[in-house]
Amino acid sequence: MRRARWLAHPAGVGAPAVMRDWLTTPGSLTARLIAHSRQFRVQKLRQAGNVCLADEADAIGLARPRRVWEREVLLRCDGQPVVYGHTVVPMSASASDWPLFSALGERSLGTTLFYDPRVTRGALEFARLRPGHPLVARVHAALGRNAPARDTYFARRCVYRRRQGLLLVTEVFLPEVLDLEAAAFNMNTNTK
Numbered sequence: 001m002r003r004a005r006w007l008a009h010p011a012g013v014g015a016p017a018v019m020r021d022w023l024t025t026p027g028s029l030t031a032r033l034i035a036h037s038r039q040f041r042v043q044k045l046r047q048a049g050n051v052c053l054a055d056e057a058d059a060i061g062l063a064r065p066r067r068v069w070e071r072e073v074l075l076r077c078d079g080q081p082v083v084y085g086h087t088v089v090p091m092s093a094s095a096s097d098w099p100l101f102s103a104l105g106e107r108s109l110g111t112t113l114f115y116d117p118r119v120t121r122g123a124l125e126f127a128r129l130r131p132g133h134p135l136v137a138r139v140h141a142a143l144g145r146n147a148p149a150r151d152t153y154f155a156r157r158c159v160y161r162r163r164q165g166l167l168l169v170t171e172v173f174l175p176e177v178l179d180l181e182a183a184a185f186n187m188n189t190n191t192k
């Protein structure tokens, strides 16, 4: 299974400036996407048990890819998918570690992470996902026939901890996220 090089600094992934600005969004990505759109939606694609990716195992303390709780979403702004989210939680986590995770539905995971004082956040890591990386295949599956003919995507990931539990969120940024900045700029200039 192809792996990515996850770096501590975004400069190493070669993203254009506006994409780098999205990759380094300091707080909740959900909050920023809401601020840049009229209508925001978390489209839940799947939330069930699955074997995690090779990239993910060591980040959540597993010696090798094992069955985890997996959540896949598309974050949509004004109907347009802009981020693919992939979250994994070890099966060893207890319900008291992540009490809201299993029943999230189409509520944003971010709203349960950023406003819970028991949650601590690890450092962001960044990567350029190339063809053959399993997350690229997941993104194309999620987008179906609308999959843009792209070969690489920029992504970030972060480990969250709550009590004894670990949770890894990986966010793959779709090229359409760059349109939000332009749209936000036009909306601002049009209201003057």
Ligand SMILES: C=C(O[C@@H]1C=C(C(=O)O)C=C[C@H]1O)C(=O)O
Pocket (backbone or CB within 6 Å): 027, 028, 029, 030, 031, 042, 071, 072, 073, 075, 083, 085, 086, 087, 107, 108, 109, 110, 111, 113, 169, 170, 171
């Ligand atoms: C971590 C956040 O939660 C977002 C919501 C997700 C979900 O609901 O599965 C997944 C990825 C995140 O972009 C955030 O808003 O920053």
